[in-house]
Amino acid sequence: MMRPAPEPQPRPGLRVRLDTPLWRGVLIALVTAVAIAFLLETFFFLRDATLPQWLLALLAIVWGVGGVMLLFTLAAYLVEQFPATWKRRLIPIVFVGPAVAVVVGYLLLPTIRTLVASFYDANGQQFVGLANYVYAFSSREMLTSFRNNFLFWLTFGTSFSVVFGLIIAVMADRTHPVFEKVCKAIIFMPMAISMVGASVIWKFVYEYRPPGSNQIGLLNALVTALGGDPAPWLLRQPWNNLFLVFIFVWLQTGFAMVVFSAAIKNVPSELLEAGRIDGANEVQVFFHITLPTIKGTVLTVATTVVLGTLKIFDVVQSMTGGNYGTQVIANVQYTQMFRQFNYGRAAAVAIVLLLVVLPIMLYNLRDFSKRTEAF
Amino acid sequence: MRSATPTNPVSRTGKNRSVKPGVIVVYAVLIFLTFIWITPTIGLLISSVRPADAVSSSGWWTVIADPSNAEFTLDNYRTALGIQTAARKHANVNLLSALVNTIAVAVPSTIIPILIAAAAAYGFAWIRFPGRRWLFVIIVGLMSVPLQVSLIPVLRDYIKIGLNGTYLGVWLAHTGFGLPLAVYLLYNYISTIPRDIFESAFIDGATHFTIFTRLILPLSTPALASFATFQFLWTWNDLLVALVFLSADAGTQVLTQRLLGLIGSFGQDWHLLTAGAFISMIIPLTVFFLLQRYFVRGLTAGSVKQ
Numbered sequence: 024m025m026r027p028a029p030e031p032q033p034r035p036g037l038r039v040r041l042d043t044p045l046w047r048g049v050l051i052a053l054v055t056a057v058a059i060a061f062l063l064e065t066f067f068f069l070r071d072a073t074l075p076q077w078l079l080a081l082l083a084i085v086w087g088v089g090g091v092m093l094l095f096t097l098a099a100y101l102v103e104q105f106p107a108t109w110k111r112r113l114i115p116i117v118f119v120g121p122a123v124a125v126v127v128g129y130l131l132l133p134t135i136r137t138l139v140a141s142f143y144d145a146n147g148q149q150f151v152g153l154a155n156y157v158y159a160f161s162s163r164e165m166l167t168s169f170r171n172n173f174l175f176w177l178t179f180g181t182s183f184s185v186v187f188g189l190i191i192a193v194m195a196d197r198t199h200p201v202f203e204k205v206c207k208a209i210i211f212m213p214m215a216i217s218m219v220g221a222s223v224i225w226k227f228v229y230e231y232r233p234p235g236s237n238q239i240g241l242l243n244a245l246v247t248a249l250g251g252d253p254a255p256w257l258l259r260q261p262w263n264n265l266f267l268v269f270i271f272v273w274l275q276t277g278f279a280m281v282v283f284s285a286a287i288k289n290v291p292s293e294l295l296e297a298g299r300i301d302g303a304n305e306v307q308v309f310f311h312i313t314l315p316t317i318k319g320t321v322l323t324v325a326t327t328v329v330l331g332t333l334k335i336f337d338v339v340q341s342m343t344g345g346n347y348g349t350q351v352i353a354n355v356q357y358t359q360m361f362r363q364f365n366y367g368r369a370a371a372v373a374i375v376l377l378l379v380v381l382p383i384m385l386y387n388l389r390d391f392s393k394r395t396e397a398f
Numbered sequence: 399m400r401s402a403t404p405t406n407p408v409s410r411t412g413k414n415r416s417v418k419p420g421v422i423v424v425y426a427v428l429i430f431l432t433f434i435w436i437t438p439t440i441g442l443l444i445s446s447v448r449p450a451d452a453v454s455s456s457g458w459w460t461v462i463a464d465p466s467n468a469e470f471t472l473d474n475y476r477t478a479l480g481i482q483t484a485a486r487k488h489a490n491v492n493l494l495s496a497l498v499n500t501i502a503v504a505v506p507s508t509i510i511p512i513l514i515a516a517a518a519a520y521g522f523a524w525i526r527f528p529g530r531r532w533l534f535v536i537i538v539g540l541m542s543v544p545l546q547v548s549l550i551p552v553l554r555d556y557i558k559i560g561l562n563g564t565y566l567g568v569w570l571a572h573t574g575f576g577l578p579l580a581v582y583l584l585y586n587y588i589s590t591i592p593r594d595i596f597e598s599a600f601i602d603g604a605t606h607f608t609i610f611t612r613l614i615l616p617l618s619t620p621a622l623a624s625f626a627t628f629q630f631l632w633t634w635n636d637l638l639v640a641l642v643f644l645s646a647d648a649g650t651q652v653l654t655q656r657l658l659g660l661i662g663s664f665g666q667d668w669h670l671l672t673a674g675a676f677i678s679m680i681i682p683l684t685v686f687f688l689l690q691r692y693f694v695r696g697l698t699a700g701s702v703k704q
Contacts, residue, residue: 070564076495076649080502083565087506091513099607114606115530118521121514122577123533129574130540133548140550191431194424202425208687209432212439215686216679217635219654223661223675224438227445227668239457239668241441273435278697285698305420334544337637341658356546357638366550373546384542391538 048104055097062090095121134377141370145363155371164345165372168352172379175264176271176332176351183272184328185321188279193309195280196287207284211277218274218337225270226342231255260348267349270338275331279324286320287313326383333379352376446474446672453669474673491670493677495649496656500634500678502565503644503652507572507633508626514573515580515625516588516618520610522581523589524596534585541578548574549642556643563650568643572633580625583696587621588614624696627689634682653678 069083095117102113144151159165191210195203213221230240234253238244243253257263290313298308314321336353339345345354353376359369444458447470461468480492521527522534552571553562561567595617596609604612615622633639637654644650651659657674664670686693 066564066566070560076498080498083502084505087566087569088509091510095513095517096607099605103605103607112527115521115525115527118517118525118606118610119527119530119533122518122537122581125514125570125574126537126540126577129548129552129571130543130578131536133551134543136551137547187431191428194428197421197424198428202428206428206432208690209436211690212683212686213435215631215635215682217637217654217657217682219637219657219661220635220675220678223657223671224442226661227441227672228438230668237456239454241438241457241459244457244459273438276435281694282698285694330542334546337654340637341661353544353546353638357641360550361641370550373544373549376544377547380542380544384539387542388535388539 045104048101051097051101051104055094055101058093058097062086062093137370137373140366141374142367143370144367145365147366151367155367156375158368159371159375164350164355165352165375167348167350168355170261171264171349172333172335172351175261175268176335177329179265180268180271180275180332180335181325181328183268184275184279185325187272187276188283188324189321191276191280192283192287193313196284207277207280210280213274214277216274218270219341221270221274222338222341225266225273226257229256229266231257257343257349258347263343263347264349267338267342270342271332271335275328279328282320282324283317286317290316326387330380330383334376352379442672442675445668446676447471448474448669450474450667450669453672454666474669475677478670478673478677491656491660491664491674493653493656493674496651496653497677499644499650500652500654501681503568503572503640504630504634506565506569507576508630510569511573511576511580511629512584512622512626515577515584516615516622517610518577518581519584519588520606520614522585523591525606534581538578538582538585541582545575545638549638553642563644565650568639571639571643572629572636575639576629576632580629583625584618584621587618591617620692620695623689623692627685627693628696630685631682631693 065086069079069086072079074082098117102110102117105113140147141155142150142152144154191206195206198206216224227239228241229243230238231243231253232238232240234247238247238253242256247253256266294312294316295308298312303311334353335351336357339349339351339354340357343349345351345358352372356369356372356376359365359372363369441458444461445453448458448461449469449471450473452469478491479494479497481494518537522530548571552574556562556567561570591614596604596613599609599613635654636652637658640652640655641658644652644655657671657678660671660674
């Protein structure tokens with residue numbers, strides 16, 4: 024592209040020069056307007072079109088991805104046509120603006136609006152003060168949810184995931200490289216599976232048939248083979264929660280293991296050797312050298328898993344729907360929103376969920392701002 | 399755990415050849431745990447190719463115990479996909495349409511946030527402008543906000559402007575919820591690209607746009623792939639966002655939604671559920687194992703969205 028002459032104003036002359044930044048700017052603005060109109064028009068066309076589904080999906084993908092690229096390119100070219108001082112002001116908007124707009128529109132403003140809505144009634148018409156919070160902190164389903172989220176999910180979910188992850192990472196580190204690889208791949212694999220898919224897998228394991236008939240669920244088959252009585256595990260309160268938590272542990276251990284594994288491989292071997300020469304056995308080496316060295320990583324993983332347990336939704340929704348004493352906060356929120364259509368209560372429960380994760384968010388933020396002080 | 403004798407140090411990488419009781423215990427524990435981890439999935443896979451009667455009358459492990467008598471069939475997959483609807487009560491399973499929808503939701507929901515986040519990461523890293531630190535902290539600080547706090551207001555806006563039940567609505571929602579992590583990961587990467595790589599391009603008169611598209615994006619491929627793997631798995635496997643923004647119309651439902659519906663309406667038809675679950679798993683598992691290297695790099699980069 025030709026750089027414009029030092030003085031960007033269009034020179035007075037008889038001939039109208041189409042190559043000046045001003046004219047190019049007008050042209051590109053026009054093209055942008057046409058592009059936006061075109062994208063809008065095609066959106067409504069695709070939304071209401073009756074095409075074969077695969078074709079519609081394909082067109083939609085091209086439309087969405089292509090549309091974003093097109094708009095960004097046009098905006099970048101448009102800004103290039105402005106005089107230098109304006110250009111300097113506008114370029115950050117082109118690059119950072121979309122991200123800021125999306126985050127403000129989808130996270131920041133909605134949070135504030137939800138906070139406001141939590142003080143209004145089911146339809147958002149009548150101010151009801153703290154009534155929704157009374158519900159959120161004293162209703163039976165929320166009290167059950169607090170117990171389940173904190174006692175079962177947070178405590179057992181986090182500790183099992185972290186401990187299993189640590190054990191596997193430390194042990195696999197001492198095995199043959201091929202064995203280590205296979206073993207880690209198997210433990211890690213569930214990370215790719217949706218919580219709904221995992222729920223189908225484990226619901227099948229927990230499947231119950233009355234005593235005497237053929238058990239097709241693995242767990243009850245094992246129990247009966249060992250001489251026990253089959254049990255409907257998902258109905259046995261409150262321990263059914265643990266059967267749900269284990270699905271989460273099955274999904275999350277791979278995450279913990281992979282991060283721990285990377286950290287363990289970074290522990291200097293001289294440190295470990297020094298410990299061994301001093302006569303420490305492998306257990307002592309782990310507790311006195313490896314673990315203190317990777318303490319920060321353990322904390323990071325634990326906070327991530329804790330966040331997951333506090334927000335848990337999919338597993339409960341697909342396994343029990345929150346029945347049989349397995350209710351959790353996120354599922355109450357969903358139920359109030361889409362079954363009861365009580366937006367006020369749903370908003371209050373969402374705010375409670377935010378408050379519950381807030382300490383961890385603030386901790387992460389502090390940690391993060393320490394790391395970006397040189398920004 | 400028994401341990402190696404202290405007088406005979408074991409190399410951390412397991413290069414010591416002599417077998418010790420400690421090593422045997424290590425292998426035994428690992429084999430036991432991996433066995434527990436993989437068995438349910440194997441059960442799912444085997445059940446999905448067994449005839450319906452067999453699945454409901456005997457355990458899937460009987461196939462392993464007595465392979466000569468086992469029967470295998472792909473009928474469950476045909477029924478689940480809706481290719482062959484012999485049994486009328488299964489007519490509305492049709493996971494094929496859900497599969498197409500899931501692709502249409504997950505692919506743009508992965509690419510759009512990458513584009514927006516990469517541009518923002520470049521802006522934060524290499525363009526000086528007032529307030530950039532604050533904007534950055536706001537975006538990244540919202541990383542672990544539970545998306546439940548956003549659902550109701552966004553849904554109301556969508557209903558008002560006609561975005562509810564559309565692909566675009568879900569893409570934008572996934573973009574909004576995934577963007578903090580994306581900006582964070584990509585900023586960490588893009589800000590460490592040495593300045594002199596594009597200093598000369600600037601001197602040659604290249605614009606920010608040219609530098610971004612010609613230099614930064616190609617150079618950031620590992621970071622982009624890392625986030626892409628994350629976001630693809632996240633959007634493919636998501637249930638909540640789909641339930642909220644797509645629930646109005648059965649024709650636009652994604653796999654997780656349909657699977658949840660199947661659990662409700664065909665809860666005892668394990669031949670169908672297992673096939674359906676496997677259909678929903680096959681693409682993310684493939685992506686996962688192909689891009690595992692990048693995925694792990696993203697995980698170990700520090701912070702993870704849940």
